[in-house]
Amino acid sequence: MPIPKHVLLVVNPISGGTDKSELIELVQKASQKKSFTCDVYETTGQNDPENIREFLQNQPPARVLIAGGDGTITLVANLLRDYPEIIMGLLPVGSANGLATDFGLPVNLSEALEVALGPVHRCMDGMLLNGKLGLHLSDLGLNAHLVKNYESGEARGKWGYAKEVIRTLTEHDIFRVRIQTDTELFVTDATIVILANARMYGTGVIVNPKGDICDGVFEVIVATRFDVIELAKVIAGSTEFDPDVVRIIPTTQAVVECLSGQALFQIDGEYMGKVARVEATILPHMLSIAVPGALEENKNTIAEM
């Protein structure tokens, strides 16, 4: 059966604090230009998964475009696990999104729309973390502490973020963990344990330089202590770390147990509270996402539409 030429746009009207009427109009016009029909679903925060599933079942789209933050993207991605043939397209709504940064998606809406409806797409893995879907980067410790401080603090924007970075660095303690991967079992001190499907945080800081979001594995990255030089290397996007300070272990599953009390935990920028243990598993090739670029530049891409 040919893939129906239909687009579903999922919009979170409150995400990024911007009015979405122009965005909706742009998507409708662009879809029309490509002879697609287009449905728009605006989230309400109530029964959104059930409502979106109904749209997917009633008229299966070739693409689902998402104009929302990480919460909305994860919600839709979770549903698309049952529809592997549907391609996901991301549209910018103001706040930085880690996946968009990682895939080099344009921040300009018209350009992002071109990509979201364009011919190139890439497969990506997902992750299950204590039963919850994660698409990008999750961590215990330092960064989760920062996410918590930023969420609970009042300051916003770059300066607000910088202020919380300093507060977090002064507050944060080293913790002890037992980590089990496909190949290793070890106990170590840690300032942060990252479970990385992707390469970089939404801020552009690369923490997983050799990571590939479509390789069927994720990386466990452990920073065992604060080290200014290693930290500078991370920020500069270096691929060579001092193995005594930063360990990077590719794996398909991992268990991280906190041996010195509970640790702060975050998934894709959402603070999840304190946990004693995280079980992580890769969900290989879970999704397809529309990306920019020529076909020959993108392995794992397929031309379509």
Ligand SMILES: Nc1ncnc2c1ncn2[C@@H]1O[C@H](COP(=O)(O)OP(=O)(O)OP(=O)(O)O)[C@@H](O)[C@H]1O
């Ligand atoms: N119409 C709505 N009114 C109020 N809340 C909504 C509405 N639609 C969705 N939500 C809530 O928005 C949250 C998801 O927000 P989302 O992640 O899309 O945006 P964000 O918070 O601006 O982005 P980020 O998490 O990247 O900062 C969910 O908690 C959901 O319940």
